[in-house]
Amino acid sequence: MTTLAKPAMRPARPEFSSGPCAKRPGWTPENLQNAVLGRSHRSKIGKARLKEAIDRTREVLQVPDDFLIGIVPGSDTGAVEMAMWSMLGPRPVQLLAFESFGKDWVTDVVKQLKIPAEVLDAPYGELPDLTRVRPDADLVFTWNGTTSGVRVPNADFISADREGVVICDATSAAFAQDLDWTKLDAITFSWQKALGGEAAHGVLILSPRAVARLESYTPPWPMPKLFRMTAPNKEGGGGKVNLEIFEGATINTPSMLAVEDAVDALKWAASIGGLTEMRRRADANLAVLEAWTQRAPWAAFLAQDPAIRSNTSVCLKVIDSRVTGLSDDAQADFAKKLAAALEREGVALDVGGYRDAPPGLRIWCGATVDTSDLDALTPWLDWAFATVAADLLTA
Structure with missing residues (x-):
């Protein structure tokens, strides 16, 4: 039996998924009408649009001029794998593992590449002991779990x-x-997260040290x-970095619809005030x-310490003793x-916790989500808990 009445207000946009995330406010399919369709991505116009996505990324993220930015296959996973497979090996390796994907990178480095790496781990909701990070070792870590x-x-x-x-x-x-940027060498992300873009494409940013x-x-x-x-050089070994990858000539065929969608999101980001406003x-x-x-x-938050709490993928746990x-x-x-109760009401879609994480809810709070929708959501969270808890007590 429900103990709370259903709230009167509903989020205008109930998309709180942590990936792919909510589209930017005001998005419609018409925003993609200038997509380069039916043309080769290696055509002059195709490469120009890919280069535009790269240039707008540099502008919004404030990436240093001497860093390279490339669009790569396989979403963020592909970008991380490219960096690990290409760079790791000549030095000791440390990995920070405090969530599912960080643990995946441990598996790839230790079991696939067979590098005897040092793993600094921590339970969900906490960080490893960062004072143990060594300056003489290569480091792989997730900035935000x-x-x-x-x-x-x-x-x-x-x-x-x-x-x-x-x-x-x-x-x-x-x-x-x-x-x-002064502390990072190979930085990866995907459009499907904070930009609300489509899946399958990753972005890889390389510092001069990474290129070296x-x-x-x-x-x-x-x-x-x-x-x-x-x-490869004439002797068959590694040679110069292929700069074409970082100027719009992708390794494999990208979706030009997804590229256009990313360009649209980056235009929106710049129009509202860039990185400063997106963070705000x-x-x-x-x-x-x-x-x-x-x-x-x-x-309660899975991350109890506010200093290490994500402002994008917010993970909540149930602490009621029942x-x-x-x-x-x-x-x-x-x-x-x-x-499921929130989804049935159409007020919050895809907010279940990640399958390997402690049970709870995961609500995306990135910049493409409107604050007014979160204001409208919170009464529904209380309603859903009261409803499911009432059913538990009468079972």
């Missing part, structure tokens, strides 16, 4: 005099958090075509949920019923 709602507060733990390269999975941090590693080191393992960023919008969205948890005794006293399977079932 999409599946845990935890982010690093800054890059102070990375030495300015580091000898290794730093590979940073920034897929749910880019366009919402301050990335310290690519041109001075040849990995001992076979390199799939999709990962190759250098043109994400912070304002997080603040709505932070204020709500202060008056919702049944819910639920925490249940078995693990029953708690997971309760969380699924919460998400």
